[in-house]
Amino acid sequence: MACLTLAAGSLVIALAALVGGATGFGTSLVGTPALLLLGLTPGEVVTTNLSTALLTRIVVVFQLRAHMASRRILLLVTGSVPGALLGVQALSVISVRLITLLAGACSLAAGVALALNLRTRRPPPATAAPLTAGFLGGLLGTTTSLNGLPPALLLAGDGAMPLTFIADLAGYFAASNSLALVILALRHTLAISILTTALPVWAVAALAGNRVGLWIAPRISAARFRTLALVIIIVSALVAMAKALW
Template sequence: MLAAMLCMGFASVIGGASGFGTALIATPLMLLAGIGVTEIVVVNIVVGLVTRIAATYQLREHIDWHRVALLGGASLPGAWLGILTVNMLPEQYLKPAAGVVAVLCGALMALPTAKEPAPPSRAANIAVGTIGGYFTTTTSMNGPPVVLLLSRAKLPPMNFIADLAGYFIVTGTLSLALLWIYTDVQPISMWPLLSGCIAAGLLGNHLGMWIAGRIPAERFRTGVIALVIGAGVLTIVSAQF
């Protein structure tokens, strides 16, 4: 439990500063600490829900609610397909695959983009929301596809964090409900672990959001790209243990 809290606290500082990345960082660290995959997925979703609710309230004036609705609604079929995948495919294949996807997303984010901000199309929001939902229930690492979408749109840091927070609340709620219905996951039985990680997550998230308000936009984008690629590589490595 202590190891999980330390991993979550550290990951939440990064997640609070970047708007995402808590699960990206916490997942490989918890794997290396010997925590089970099922426990990691549930902890990441629950802590993500709690911390993103706080972030959404704080940044509510910066949220594009239409985009959040499209991304979040589209995550439902993806999350359901993810549960089917988990029931059919051995989990040792899922983590390396998620790591590869994260690295690819980071590389795509580093490519040159248009000088002027370009809001994502309706079709792009739906497609990326579906992919994010799929990764939520398979690995809990649902950030990279949505981060890539919003990063290419060159949103200001606070809008970027706010839209991600709204999306994570919707997809996290739907995914947790699906896991409860279609698998043997019982979050209530994990309450001691969850309560400790929630406390660590809230503290780390608060510190991270304080840091985010003091980061220049270009440096913020560079840090996000490095975070996505680094977390993807760490996930691939941790899957070998």
């Protein structure tokens, strides 16, 4: 990989990790378009996103473990297993472009609906809601690496406090991304070349960006945090749709 691409990729991943550290998600949506413009293949982008997000979320799990809602994380992860397996199979019959477009459209609709009712704090979701969000996240993880959108929508709708929001997503990402990487490796669709060349450098950039994001997170009020999260969800959905249509 060219030095210029390596350096530009480091900046992109550091920024994406900063957003992820501050809000708990959005890493893939920030990084994906820029990494594709740098010339990475879709497979390399998925491998990069899953790997760097896994690394940074493990750090968050350790730092924010006291804020985790363990039952919700367990349900999200449980739902992600069949979703991830189905996602790999779906790639043989459905294009990534169509999956991304549908996911973006659904996330946009849900994000706008939540944004129109910002002041309402909803009761904790029943078992079916986190299982469904986990399933959809797993499906998107092995196809597009956009596995954060469904759980983020769930937590935003639940009115989770900022640090719980970030901690729960970190627990989910740590397990879900590990599963997705294992499945991709077993299916021989993991971009091994990116793991052995660029990723060691990009991992450092991701950890640095994540640290800055975690410093910012506690300094955002709950109301502003939720507004920011919904803005990122809506923008992410629009970016995903644009990428699918491009």
